[in-house]
Amino acid sequence: MESMARQRHPSEPDDPPAEPTDDTVTGPVLPELEDAAWMHHATAFAHTSFRAVARRLPRLVRDAVALAWATSRRDTVASIGLNVAAGVMTTFGLLATTSVLRELFAAGPTPDRVRAALPALVLAAAAVSARGGLMIAAGWAQARLTPQINYEVELRLFEATTAVDLAAFDDAGFAEEMDRARERGMAEAAYIVDHTVNLVTGVVGMAATAVAVAVIQPILLPCLLLAAVPEAVTAVRVARRQYLAMLARITRRRRMWMLAHLMANRRTAAEVRAYQMRGFLIAEYRRVMAVETRAQLRLVRSQTGTRVAGASVAGLAAFGVYAVLGALLLGGLVALAAAATALLAIQSARTSLGVAVLATNSLYEDALYYQDYRDFLERARSRMPATGGRAVDGFDVIELDRVSLRYPDTEQPAVDEVSLTLRRGQVIALVGENGSGKTTLAKLIAGLYRPTGGVIRWDGVDTADLDPRAVGEHVAVMTQDWWRFPFTAGQNIRIGRHDRAPGRSGPSVREAARAAAADEVIDNLPYGYDTLLDREFKNGHDLSGGQWQRLVAARGLYRDAALLICDEPSASLDARAEHALFQHLRRHPDRAVVLITHRLANVRHADQIFVLDQGRLVQHGTHDELMAADGLYRELFDLQASGYLAGSPQAGDAVPR
Numbered sequence: 001m002e003s004m005a006r007q008r009h010p011s012e013p014d015d016p017p018a019e020p021t022d023d024t025v026t027g028p029v030l031p032e033l034e035d036a037a038w039m040h041h042a043t044a045f046a047h048t049s050f051r052a053v054a055r056r057l058p059r060l061v062r063d064a065v066a067l068a069w070a071t072s073r074r075d076t077v078a079s080i081g082l083n084v085a086a087g088v089m090t091t092f093g094l095l096a097t098t099s100v101l102r103e104l105f106a107a108g109p110t111p112d113r114v115r116a117a118l119p120a121l122v123l124a125a126a127a128v129s130a131r132g133g134l135m136i137a138a139g140w141a142q143a144r145l146t147p148q149i150n151y152e153v154e155l156r157l158f159e160a161t162t163a164v165d166l167a168a169f170d171d172a173g174f175a176e177e178m179d180r181a182r183e184r185g186m187a188e189a190a191y192i193v194d195h196t197v198n199l200v201t202g203v204v205g206m207a208a209t210a211v212a213v214a215v216i217q218p219i220l221l222p223c224l225l226l227a228a229v230p231e232a233v234t235a236v237r238v239a240r241r242q243y244l245a246m247l248a249r250i251t252r253r254r255r256m257w258m259l260a261h262l263m264a265n266r267r268t269a270a271e272v273r274a275y276q277m278r279g280f281l282i283a284e285y286r287r288v289m290a291v292e293t294r295a296q297l298r299l300v301r302s303q304t305g306t307r308v309a310g311a312s313v314a315g316l317a318a319f320g321v322y323a324v325l326g327a328l329l330l331g332g333l334v335a336l337a338a339a340a341t342a343l344l345a346i347q348s349a350r351t352s353l354g355v356a357v358l359a360t361n362s363l364y365e366d367a368l369y370y371q372d373y374r375d376f377l378e379r380a381r382s383r384m385p386a387t388g389g390r391a392v393d394g395f396d397v398i399e400l401d402r403v404s405l406r407y408p409d410t411e412q413p414a415v416d417e418v419s420l421t422l423r424r425g426q427v428i429a430l431v432g433e434n435g436s437g438k439t440t441l442a443k444l445i446a447g448l449y450r451p452t453g454g455v456i457r458w459d460g461v462d463t464a465d466l467d468p469r470a471v472g473e474h475v476a477v478m479t480q481d482w483w484r485f486p487f488t489a490g491q492n493i494r495i496g497r498h499d500r501a502p503g504r505s506g507p508s509v510r511e512a513a514r515a516a517a518a519d520e521v522i523d524n525l526p527y528g529y530d531t532l533l534d535r536e537f538k539n540g541h542d543l544s545g546g547q548w549q550r551l552v553a554a555r556g557l558y559r560d561a562a563l564l565i566c567d568e569p570s571a572s573l574d575a576r577a578e579h580a581l582f583q584h585l586r587r588h589p590d591r592a593v594v595l596i597t598h599r600l601a602n603v604r605h606a607d608q609i610f611v612l613d614q615g616r617l618v619q620h621g622t623h624d625e626l627m628a629a630d631g632l633y634r635e636l637f638d639l640q641a642s643g644y645l646a647g648s649p650q651a652g653d654a655v656p657r
């Protein structure tokens, strides 16, 4: 592995192959495709012995039944109860068949023997019909469970993914686990219940036939079990291999999804063409696919080997069972009628055993994947902000006291011991060069991140002691990296406070749109506020970047919160829209505004301007104070202002710093 890690990645500069060479296709594992650290735990779990599988079985069955029970009690009882009843019918059927054969093989004229066998024959036929009917009804109940369980499980997952703190998404392990839970784990829940019901069916069928076999000749019972062991071992081995292979593939699969998404996506289509990225993307895809295909072929080969070995041993065991039966028959230990029923019973038992083994195996395999889902939910639960805490009804002062934030796996803090005060009614601005920590600081102030050092206080109370949900009620954030939500124009604004109580004050959707200069854009849409803003649906429309940003601003204003954070709110706006928006971002007695913008003309009127450099607060004051000082702010301001003045520096001129 070490030597692989030292290989230069082909996507690094100086080494961009347009097409995959033999070396890249058949060469070593690409660095980004190597196993992730979290995989060791999962791998260890998958290397459990067959005995361990059997030991886990009762818990798996209990979990599956609990899941089904929580989803629909009626269908759970029906699925299991009807299968058990069908098993009872199997025993009746076999015993009735024995009676039929006994009468038929008895001495005497044929018409008499047939007549004597008739009652048992009717019983056998009734048992078979009843069994068939019960199985169909059980299948119906089982099929009803599947969609209900899927719905329940998906809901639980998305309830978790939307509740975890934002910082969880900065953790690479979290994202991978989420993908595993979504990709397979989630879908397995319904299968697990299915397999459990099948297992019950198989076990009941076996028990039913075992009763019949025990009546005929008890010695056949252990033989029968012996014949099944190789099948069970093989099935479990194959399943475990498959799971391990899936674990190894997940990173590759994520990369392939990512590449596939770039190549088949309306939003990336223009850039892919403009930069003629097609060859590069396809080459990347082929490189990953080559590694993936090799892994799949290895898996298929090893699984086939295991199956061949298992099938050979199982065949020998079955042969042994029939030899024992023949010997018993020849030795006169069983009668011909009993032997014939025994053959039927053995066949039936083997079928049931096959069902049970397959169900056990599938249950085990699916449980491995389902465990991923459960692990993820567990992990997500540990990442959810604590509920409760003190209620809060707005603020007068927000204080940051030596607040820091270090992202996971990074050396330097993105925000480094920043202290500042923000009062209701004020507008403050965060200024600094790219990567200086403005967005991170704004997210800290908004409560989206918790500081890894220092304290944030609302009216003197540490926000860690406040109810996070109540804090969030008073915050609106116009993010820099907003998303084009595929809803109507009206909904895109209303989701800013979709749960606004009827009597609560605040601007209407139209008023918010007007304040952000979005009303004229929306009025020009074919269905006005009801126009769906997603071209991927019929009658859907799209907006330009600047038009979208007006909508984003309208959403933030519609939220009508006491703390409004605006991260580059006018980056895509034209001069008129920008002017209109900033008119609304002026001082308001009920609101505090945190403004981040690189257009420094917009921060001139801020009550306080905080200048950040590499995460540290290096200057603060009003515009006039900062211009009077010889520092970073003045330097950035002059540089920008010079672009508007005659004789400004031309492209290529030396730029200080």
Ligand SMILES: Nc1ncnc2c1ncn2[C@@H]1O[C@H](COP(=O)(O)OP(=O)(O)OP(=O)(O)O)[C@@H](O)[C@H]1O
Binding pocket: 170, 407, 408, 410, 414, 432, 433, 434, 435, 436, 437, 438, 439, 440, 441, 480
């Ligand atoms: N999710 C993240 N995980 C790890 N590092 C991050 C993350 N987000 C930002 N950073 C890093 O933190 C530092 C500060 O980023 P931030 O986005 O706060 O800067 P900014 O001042 O808002 O930049 P810009 O003006 O470009 O928007 C940067 O070095 C950035 O690479």
